[in-house]
Amino acid sequence: MRNYKRSPLMEERLAANRQRILDAARTLVARGGLREAQIGAVAAEAGLSSGAIYRYFPSKAELFVDVLTEAVRQEIEILDAIAAGPGTATQRLTLAVESFVRRALRGPNLAYAFIAEPAEAEVDAARIRCRMMFGDVFKRLLKEGIAAGEFPAQNVDASAACIVGAYTEALVGPIAPATRSTRSQDRLIESVRDFCVRAVGVSAPITPTARTRKSAAKG
Amino acid sequence: MRNYKRSPLMEERLAANRQRILDAARTLVARGGLREAQIGAVAAEAGLSSGAIYRYFPSKAELFVDVLTEAVRQEIEILDAIAAGPGTATQRLTLAVESFVRRALRGPNLAYAFIAEPAEAEVDAARIRCRMMFGDVFKRLLKEGIAAGEFPAQNVDASAACIVGAYTEALVGPIAPATRSTRSQDRLIESVRDFCVRAVGVSAPITPTARTRKSAAKG
DNA sequence: CATATTTGTGAAGCACAATTCACTTTTTGA
DNA sequence: TCAAAAAGTGAATTGTGCTTCACAAATATG
Incomplete structure (x- = not known):
C-alpha cells in the first residue's frame, strides 16, 4: 500500500465537508456574530467534531478569513457588475448603494456583519482589506x-471611505435593529441611498425611481 | 473602633487613584487599542496592583464602560455647544463635523478608537449608546x-447615522493610517466635512472658508 | 500604643475557548 | 479479506487573562 490515492468520490466528499464548514461558520456568524461562532459550534453545525475542523483549516483565524473572503467576493462581483454596467455614474452609484444595502438587510448575507465586527488581529486585517475593496x-x-x-x-x-462608512453604520448601527418591517426597510434603503448620492454632489436629488433628467431645475 | 471614617485626605487619595486608573486605561487604549489594555497593564500604568483595580471597579467591563462614557461625554459637550451656538444649521453642521474629525485625528483623544473597536458585550452596548448620542x-x-x-x-x-458612520470610517478605516502629515490631515478633514455637508443636501457646496451663498450658479 | 478596619499586593484559582493527540473508524490498495 | 493510510472523534491539554483571596501595609479610633 505505498501509493495511497483518494478516490474521486472521497475527494468530493472532502471538498463538500470543507464547504460545509465554511457554510456552517457563515450561518453562525449571520445568526449571532463572530462571538457565537466558536470552533465547537461550527463543528456541530457542520456535523463534524472540533478536531476535524483542523484537518481543513490550520486555525480558527484562517477559517474566518476564508469565510470573510468568500462572502465579500460575492458582493464585490455584484457591485462591480453594476459599476461597469450602463447608465450615468449617478445612476450606477444609486443602484450600487441601493443594491448593497438591500442585500445586506435581507441577510443572511453577513458580508455586512463581517465588515463591522471585531475579531482576532488576523481577521481584522482581512476586514480592513475588504472595506478597502468596497471603497475601491x-x-x-x-x-x-x-x-x-x-x-x-x-x-x-475620502468620499469612497465615507460612503462605505455611511451605509455600514446605517446597517449595523443603532438604526438597523429597530428596522423590522419591509416597509421601514425600504424607507431606510431609500434614505441611505439618497444620502450617499447627495453626498458626492449630485445637484438634482434622485427620487425613488431614478431616471436621468438633464434639464431638471433645482429648487 | 466602631465608627470608622475616612479622613478627607484619604478620601482624596482614593479618588485620585480611581482617576489614575481611568487615565491609565484611557492612555493604554489610545496607545494600542482595547486589545492592549489588560487589567495587568492598566494596573502597572496606574502604579497599582491588579488586585487593587477591583477595589475601584467591579469588573474590567465596567471599568471600560466608565472610560468610554467619560471620553464620550467630553466630545458630546463640545458638539452640543457647537450645535447650540450661532449661525445657520449648515454652518454649525460644517463646524461640528470638522471639529470632531480634527480632535479625533489629533489624539490621544481616543473617543474614536472606542467608537470603532470591539469588546465584551457590555462595553459593546455602551458603545452603541454612545454612537447614538453622537447621532442625536x-x-x-x-x-x-x-x-x-x-x-x-x-x-x-438615517442621515444622522450615516454622518456618524462616514466620519468614523474616514477616521479609523483604511484611509486614516496613511494620513500622517498635517497637510494631508487638513485635506482629509475638509473632504469629510464637505462630504457630510453635501450629503444632507446643502445646495451650494461649502468652500474651505464657508459662507452662505444663496445665488451660487451651478456649472 | 493597641486594635479594628480598610486598602494594597500578587500569586493562585478559575473560566473559557482554541488546539492537540491517542484512539477509533473509514477508505484504499494488494 | 487484510494491512497501511487517512479521516474523524472528543476528552485532555494549553494558553490567556480576568478575578479572587490570604496576607501585608496603612489608616483610623480609643
Whole structure:
C-alpha cells in the first residue's frame, strides 16, 4: 500500500465537508456574530467534531478569513457588475448603494456583519482589506462621475471611505435593529441611498425611481 | 473602633487613584487599542496592583464602560455647544463635523478608537449608546436645518447615522493610517466635512472658508 | 500604643475557548 | 479479506487573562 490515492468520490466528499464548514461558520456568524461562532459550534453545525475542523483549516483565524473572503467576493462581483454596467455614474452609484444595502438587510448575507465586527488581529486585517475593496468600487465610480462632470471635484479616497462608512453604520448601527418591517426597510434603503448620492454632489436629488433628467431645475 | 471614617485626605487619595486608573486605561487604549489594555497593564500604568483595580471597579467591563462614557461625554459637550451656538444649521453642521474629525485625528483623544473597536458585550452596548448620542446631536441639527429650509426633507435618523458612520470610517478605516502629515490631515478633514455637508443636501457646496451663498450658479 | 478596619499586593484559582493527540473508524490498495 | 493510510472523534491539554483571596501595609479610633 505505498501509493495511497483518494478516490474521486472521497475527494468530493472532502471538498463538500470543507464547504460545509465554511457554510456552517457563515450561518453562525449571520445568526449571532463572530462571538457565537466558536470552533465547537461550527463543528456541530457542520456535523463534524472540533478536531476535524483542523484537518481543513490550520486555525480558527484562517477559517474566518476564508469565510470573510468568500462572502465579500460575492458582493464585490455584484457591485462591480453594476459599476461597469450602463447608465450615468449617478445612476450606477444609486443602484450600487441601493443594491448593497438591500442585500445586506435581507441577510443572511453577513458580508455586512463581517465588515463591522471585531475579531482576532488576523481577521481584522482581512476586514480592513475588504472595506478597502468596497471603497475601491466606489472610488472608480466617483472618478468617472467627476470626469463626466456629474460630480464636483473631491477627494475620492475620502468620499469612497465615507460612503462605505455611511451605509455600514446605517446597517449595523443603532438604526438597523429597530428596522423590522419591509416597509421601514425600504424607507431606510431609500434614505441611505439618497444620502450617499447627495453626498458626492449630485445637484438634482434622485427620487425613488431614478431616471436621468438633464434639464431638471433645482429648487 | 466602631465608627470608622475616612479622613478627607484619604478620601482624596482614593479618588485620585480611581482617576489614575481611568487615565491609565484611557492612555493604554489610545496607545494600542482595547486589545492592549489588560487589567495587568492598566494596573502597572496606574502604579497599582491588579488586585487593587477591583477595589475601584467591579469588573474590567465596567471599568471600560466608565472610560468610554467619560471620553464620550467630553466630545458630546463640545458638539452640543457647537450645535447650540450661532449661525445657520449648515454652518454649525460644517463646524461640528470638522471639529470632531480634527480632535479625533489629533489624539490621544481616543473617543474614536472606542467608537470603532470591539469588546465584551457590555462595553459593546455602551458603545452603541454612545454612537447614538453622537447621532442625536446631528439629528437635532438636521431637523433645524430642514425646518429652516436649508436642507431638503429626509430621514433624519438615517442621515444622522450615516454622518456618524462616514466620519468614523474616514477616521479609523483604511484611509486614516496613511494620513500622517498635517497637510494631508487638513485635506482629509475638509473632504469629510464637505462630504457630510453635501450629503444632507446643502445646495451650494461649502468652500474651505464657508459662507452662505444663496445665488451660487451651478456649472 | 493597641486594635479594628480598610486598602494594597500578587500569586493562585478559575473560566473559557482554541488546539492537540491517542484512539477509533473509514477508505484504499494488494 | 487484510494491512497501511487517512479521516474523524472528543476528552485532555494549553494558553490567556480576568478575578479572587490570604496576607501585608496603612489608616483610623480609643
